[in-house]
Amino acid sequence: MSEPTPEITVVMPVPPQGLGTPTASSPSARTRILRFVRRQGIWFVPVVAALALWVWSAAFGGFDLGARTGSTLYGFLKEVAIFLPAMFILVGLFDVWVPRRIVERHVGTAAGPLAIVWMLLLGTLQAGPLYAAFPVAVALYRKGASLRNVFIYLGAFSALKLPMLTFEVGFLGWRFSLARTLVTVPVFVLLAYALERLLPPGTRLPEAIPGKGLEKSTVDPAEVSHE
Amino acid sequence: MEILLSITGVALLASLIASRRKTLTGIIRGLKMLWMIFPMLLGIIAGVSILLAAVPPASLARVIGGNGPLPFVIALFVGSLALIPGVVAFPLAALLRDQGASTAVLAAFITTLMMVGIFTLPLEIRFLGRRVALLRNGLAFVGSVVVAVAMAVILR
Numbered sequence: 237m238s239e240p241t242p243e244i245t246v247v248m249p250v251p252p253q254g255l256g257t258p259t260a261s262s263p264s265a266r267t268r269i270l271r272f273v274r275r276q277g278i279w280f281v282p283v284v285a286a287l288a289l290w291v292w293s294a295a296f297g298g299f300d301l302g303a304r305t306g307s308t309l310y311g312f313l314k315e316v317a318i319f320l321p322a323m324f325i326l327v328g329l330f331d332v333w334v335p336r337r338i339v340e341r342h343v344g345t346a347a348g349p350l351a352i353v354w355m356l357l358l359g360t361l362q363a364g365p366l367y368a369a370f371p372v373a374v375a376l377y378r379k380g381a382s383l384r385n386v387f388i389y390l391g392a393f394s395a396l397k398l399p400m401l402t403f404e405v406g407f408l409g410w411r412f413s414l415a416r417t418l419v420t421v422p423v424f425v426l427l428a429y430a431l432e433r434l435l436p437p438g439t440r441l442p443e444a445i446p447g448k449g450l451e452k453s454t455v456d457p458a459e460v461s462h463e
Numbered sequence: 464m465e466i467l468l469s470i471t472g473v474a475l476l477a478s479l480i481a482s483r484r485k486t487l488t489g490i491i492r493g494l495k496m497l498w499m500i501f502p503m504l505l506g507i508i509a510g511v512s513i514l515l516a517a518v519p520p521a522s523l524a525r526v527i528g529g530n531g532p533l534p535f536v537i538a539l540f541v542g543s544l545a546l547i548p549g550v551v552a553f554p555l556a557a558l559l560r561d562q563g564a565s566t567a568v569l570a571a572f573i574t575t576l577m578m579v580g581i582f583t584l585p586l587e588i589r590f591l592g593r594r595v596a597l598l599r600n601g602l603a604f605v606g607s608v609v610v611a612v613a614m615a616v617i618l619r
Binding site for chain 2: 309320322383391407
């Protein structure tokens with residue numbers, strides 16, 4: 237579906253050349269726009285298509301698909317417009333404030349089984365679509381959470397969000413909800429262990445997310461003394 | 464949604480009181496991360512909107528509103544594809560049940576819906592890397608089958 241995006245998976249010593257990270261040779265606006273279109277342009281195809289369908293139905297009427305596309309898109313966008321900035325700002329604040337050693341101690345590679353409880357709590361108490369969990373997962377990982385615990389978090393986030401559970405009970409009944417929860421938790425905890433096992437040792441998540449200056453720029457004096 | 468907004472609001476306020484400079488760094492960092500995935504996110508959302516509009520819930524209910532192995536398999540794959548918000552997914556699941564979908568089919572649909580996301584895969588790859596993202600989705604699919612079968616046994 238997409239071209240591989242090497243600029244995202246670049247490892248730190250190489251200066252990142254992705255979006256929003258001006259390179260040393262600061263290219264002209266024109267080449268930057270061209271590069272943006274080449275790398276990201278494909279994502280505007282469905283956007284243009286959806287808008288075209290919607291405009292068509294609005295202009296000529298009687299075209300149900302377009303109207304429904306428009307209303308679905310509008311619903312999604314409303315959710316995204318409020319939800320995502322709040323989510324990402326929270327992730328940014330987490331990144332700036334929470335000391336690495338705290339995360340490392342509780343959910344790092346050396347943390348005990350209590351880490352599972354922490355991750356379940358964190359994942360359960362949030363709301364939102366799965367794609368909102370990825371930045372949080374990466375932020376946790378960057379702060380020293382182990383891969384296994386990151387996967388447990390993703391599992392809890394995707395399958396057991398508390399706000400969604402109340403909703404599920406309303407529509408499908410508490411028996412269904414309870415059984416699904418009780419069955420799902422052990423399954424995705426086991427899956428997280430399996431996933432960590434199956435990945436080759438030393439696997440790392442891509443860290444070239446903006447402002448990643450992982451150990452350098454943002455670290456508290458307190459953290460440095462700890463590392 | 465309100466919970467997240469109020470948590471972010473409180474965190475923002477506390478952070479501002481503690482340090483304006485660090486707060487700004489945090490906000491910028493978060494929004495930069497959002498900006499990086501924004502075109503991709505927009506594309507995925509638009510694509511899913513077209514798809515959801517093209518396949519109305521009623522016709523979906525016709526296909527998986529039943530018993531037996533075929534609706535089960537279809538439910539697994541449709542659930543994996545889609546990126547349907549819970550607000551839409553649960554009413555849809557209730558509709559499917561009214562149409563006669565079995566517990567196993569419902570569990571398969573809901574669990575894959577939540578844990579496997581083919582349409583969000585490009586996003587996931589960007590955050591977690593290709594290998595991790597593919598493996599996570601693959602395992603989540605297997606896990607969904609396990610969950611669905613276990614549910615069918617428990618709630619028989």
